[in-house]
Amino acid sequence: MSERIFSFGAKPVRRMATVASLQAAKGRHSAFAQVTAETPEEAAAAQAAGIEMITCRAANVRQVRQGSEGVFVTAALGFAEAITDDEIMRTAFQALTDGADAVITGRRLEIVSLLASEDIPVMGHLGFVPRKSTWVGKVRGVGRTVEEAEMLFHRFRRLEEAGAFAVEAELVAAPLMAEISARSKLVTVSLGSGPAAEVQFLFTADICGDGDYKPRHARRYGDIGRLRKQIEVERLAALKAFRSDVSGANFPARNETINIDDALVTDLRSRIEYNR
Template identity: 70%
Template sequence: MVARIFSWAATDSERLATVGGLRAAKGRHGAFAQVTADSAAEAEAAEAAGIEMVVCRAGNVSSVRQGSRRLFVTAALGFAEAVTDAEILQTAFKALTDGADAVITARRLEVVSLLAAEDIPVVGHLGFVPRKSTWVGQVRAFGKTADEAVELFHRFRRLEEAGAFAVEAELMPARLMAAISARSGLVTVSLGSGPAAEVVFLFTSDICGETARVPKHARRYGDIARLRRQIDEERRTALAAFRADVGDNSFPLAAETASMPDEAFEEFLNRIES
């Protein structure tokens, strides 16, 4: 259902999901779907496909909003773009006034509280966090041991206490995700953590087959990489044909060049040679 809201830029807007709607859906597994989008074309395709939510880089919110006015947009706050508390707040408010509905951060709990104190909807990031993967030694699911599972449970609690309204749970064992989500007030966004979440999330590049390798937790529904290979091959074939035609003087032909009346050309010759 489409909800009417006022955006952070104070414009009368419509959204396919809201923070209130997400919270009300707590316990409804798969109530919403989320993908990535960093361009107007990706956002337009997501909305047309019935997707309700997208994640994008904070600096790309304006482009995403050009493609969709209704998607719930979560802006990812980059580590390098916003370092100090002042920069974090400035980046967050800029993303919100550009059209974002929430922000996501994997920063310390104090940052979550800083943002939440301004009533900014904050999404945390727990489980396997790619940029922090050196701490777990490799790309792997986090929470497979009892110690890690207990640690995650307490991290969920601390994140909620810090003021986050939702959490992206990445590469957690599905049964652990279900158990913790049932004991948490956070809206859960599952990326490779099973179906027991209000929001199920996959990267658009994985869904559409834009990369050679698809992660274990993802499913490929398209093959854009094949289409790109066809485009590359077609481009090379066309360029080679052009070069060959230039070499044997078969391009350009008379029909592909501008003409000039005989009288005008004769007058031109007479005037420059006289």
């Protein structure tokens, strides 16, 4: 099921999710699924699997759109790529023009308000924010004390007041997530924060088993890592075999070269000798 809308680039498109449909699903837990994608192939696979939402780097929106026209794309505004207010706005508008449906930022609330003032759908990032993890000291769940839970609740409220329509909640204690989500108008995107959210989010690499590390909150459904290791083994074996054939004068063979008649070779040799 998809809806016909116009993109921020003024093109008629169909989307599996819209800001309106996400907001209408408020209170309906796990109504949508979101994954990461940075390439056309990853985006195409997500859409084919029925995944409604993708998040990617702002610079990769065009590539993602090459693979999928239907998914709801949220562009991540990097900390280093866009620093000043003008750079942030320019990056956001470029991402939207390239095909994004929303942007996500972990920057200050004034930035959220600045983006929202232009009717740009903004997703915030609360809970455990990896780039800011030095403030919590280590990779850990957030909201496991009364003080931290209360502080997080107020941050949700301030983010909503700043104009965000959604929030990625990462590693928030599940019971707390349920309490906050029920009291917030923000569309909640759970990354390791339990089932009480409108959107469930996992990294594609974690889902597909593409890496040695598996976060506690993730579930593996594939083993791409094993296939990559197999490719490495096959690549090394093939390269070694090639080098061995070169050393043993077994490459190239006659059928792997371009040949001409022996008579032509003889004639050519005579001409070369004559012209010396």
